Amino acid sequence: MSRALVTAAVFVVLAALPIWLESFWLQTALFAMAAMIAAIGLSLLIGIAGQLSLAHAFFVAIGAYGYAYLAGEGVAPLLALLGAVLLAGLAGAAFSPIAGRVRGIYLGLASLGLVFLGQHILQNATGITGGYEGVAVEPFSLFGFSFSNTDPDTLVILGVPYGRLERLWYLGVVLVALAVWYGRNLVRSRPGRALATLRDSEVAAAVMGVDVVRYKAAAFTVSSMYAGLGGVLMALAFGRIVPESFGFVLSVDFLVMVVIGGAGSVGGAAAGALFVTALPLVLNHYSGSLPLLAEPGTGGVGASEFSRFIYGAAIVAVLLFARDGLAGLARRARKERVA
């Protein structure tokens, strides 16, 4: 009962937030939400299924560009969203002959190939992706209500004009909530337990009747679909997407989010995503008032570099001192409070 109450309270607060937040914070939050969804997918793949992937940015790109293309071709935005997620899932399934056969670290390194292949395709398939110039993303709309600055042209709630960012905020909150809910259930479901067994011992899993190849492929597919959904939201938040945003760096970012959050934990992945996405943006926003940080190009430590230092150090610290990440720390804190 109290749990439901807390959840309800959280949603009320989330629903009210756009009234106060400035556009910078809304934009940051949208990027973070997109990253959260994709990071949850990767966390399930790494923590539950035990498959390391460096290709996550590739599937995020498929979601983002898939939506941009479909919606650009005049497909209804909701269908375009579903289509993009499906497309990412199909790409994941197509990779599964490799994912199913190649184990552990080989998989991680093989998936590295996909990121570079993806970059190549994005740069060259100019008809669909617009090449390095990128492509504009059609705004999302639902039942005639557009998540942009028009249609309805003016929407004022409690004296606050609700533009594109405010409206997208709600879409983001709903999508993240769905992603968390589905992820939590998946972990506790029969397939989730099968995957966890697979992670701990393939032999044991096979003996228990788990179809190893099929489950591995399925895990990769689900994780890719998460990436795809994250990609769609990212595309909507950007408004215009370019190949550069979906390179090797993004893949590493996702890995970092999962590690910092604690692999296998849905909430941890979301927290990690928030940290990794928001840190450089927030530091950059306040770089003028932070005496430590130098202007870009002056040779000092700039905001983007400082945030990379912090999160490089965070990975090292987490892996050395708290292997199970933020989720593990939270778990331990809770235990201590009970005891």
Next chain:
Amino acid sequence: MSQFISLLIGGLFLGAIYSLVALGFVTVFKATHVINFAQGSVLLLGAFVIGRTHGSLGFWGAVMLGIAAAALVALLIDAVLIRPVRRADLGTLAILTLGVDILLATELTREIGTDVLSVGAPWGSDVVEVAGIRVAESRVIAGGVAAVLVAAFAAVFKFTDWGIAMRSAAEDGETASLMGIRLNRVAAAAWAMAGALAAIGGLFLTSFPAAGVTGGVGLVALAAIPAVVLGGFDSPSGAVVGGLIIGVVSVLTAGYQDELSFLGRGLGSVAPYVVMLLVLLVRPNGLFGTKEVTRV
């Protein structure tokens, strides 16, 4: 035809450089079971030190210092960060080195900024021409150095006490340790060697025909990963062969770019990864890797 042969030879020379970097990966993996993503930034560090100091120390002094710096940093990564968590699983260790790579690469890229540092190599931009085939002199030297180093590596591995210690540590760490082999020392040596190899690879990757030391060189070194995966992660000879294949493939695809234009521009940089994916599809453990056998 002559274009093909000259591309092929150019590719083999480039591949020789990748082989060196790849050999470093494999050495570290065999000795400590770590996939070392920091190899790229250690390579950049070596090249950076050479680029910064060759003015004051002279080229050879700078090369020595660069190699020493890279070896020392690699050794420190192992001793300070990897050793406490030696028993962790592969993925954890790999991500740990990725974190180190982020730190080191960010600092180096910041130091370099938008500069392009020259490594000041005495062979400059000379080109060797034999029977109508033109190859940059630095690449020929790289090929020679790589051949010597690989041969020396193989000999050391095979014949010296140190090589035997290393092989037994890779085979079965626990038994080796019971036999009095100091695993930490073997690990330190392997890491230092990988660092030195990376620095030498970095020197050649940044001298002519490449522009010089830029922040992006660390990413170029990532191309050694397909080489290692191709060869099989635990096979030194596989690393060498994989390096050569990657070199040839990337030079050939770049050279025939116009004929292959339907596949898009800039094919040379992705071709290694495509080849890696194709090989893994057929041989999940690479060309020369040990097949994983599961015993119940």
